[in-house]
Every structure is written in C-alpha cells, then in structure tokens.
Amino acid sequence: MQRKQREPGEELPRTGASVTRLQAMPDRVRPRAPMAPADVSPQSLNAARRMVRERLRRGQFFDPGLFADPAWDMMLDIFIAEAEGRETPVMNLCLSSQVPETTTLRWVKTLEQAGIFVRKKDEHDQRRVLVRLSPEAAKAMAVYLDGHA
Secondary structure, three states: OOOOOOOOOOOOOOOHHHHHHHHHOOHHHOOOOOOOOOOOOHHHHHHHHHHHHHHHHHOOOOOHHHHOOHHHHHHHHHHHHHHOOOOOEOOHHHHHHOOOHHHHHHHHHHHHHOOOEEEEEOOOOOOOEEEEEOHHHHHHHHHHHHOOO
C-alpha cells in the first residue's frame, strides 16, 4: 500500500489536542534565553538529523504506525534539541514521536525510570515540564551516532 507522497515543506500529520495546545502557547511562556548547546560532534548531530529525516520519509510510503518506536524518536528529538541549545517540553515529544499524549507520558516515565531522561519544571512557566537526556544517555547517544556518521 503506497501512501500519498508529501511535497517538500508540507506539514506532517500531527497529534490532535496536544498540538493545538502547543500552537496556542503564547510566546511569553517560552524560554527567555536559549540553553547552552551540548558539546556534540557535528557528525553525531548530522547522523541524528538524518535518522529523523529517514523515519519521516518512510512515513510517506508506509503507515507510520507500523514502525512506531516512540522512545527512540523522543531520544533523537531531545538529542538534537540539546545540541542546538533548545529545551524540550514534554508535550513537544508528542510531535516527534507521533503518538498520543498518554503514550508519550508513559514513555517519558519509563525512560526516566531507566535513567535515560531527566525531568524538571520549567523555571519560566511552572505549568510546563522539560525533559533532558541524562548525562550518561547523552554520551551514549553521541557515541552511537558517531558510529552512524
């Protein structure tokens, strides 16, 4: 079964209510200053970006639900965000993993218990929770991705 091919720049399907809330979020609740970019090699960052592009491209031809790997999608998203000096609110992970909010929250909890994610309240907006890779997970991701450069 072949899916409709998306045009370059065309928006990807999004998860309903959580995306609506993210889009409606006023600028004043966004972080006021970017975080310091993580110290990662350009090769590992490029490998992560390439993996995300390949996963999204695959979704143009096959039902993305057939190949769901939300934990890995979230890890890649956070790795890229940290390398670019951006913070990652939990709700943004609904977009990157392309799964419902409840599934995202379940995976965030599982990955936090496994020592891969670290959650903290947003200093600028106490309603938001930010997620980072643990130092050990960030290092393991960088080493893994360097091998895929």
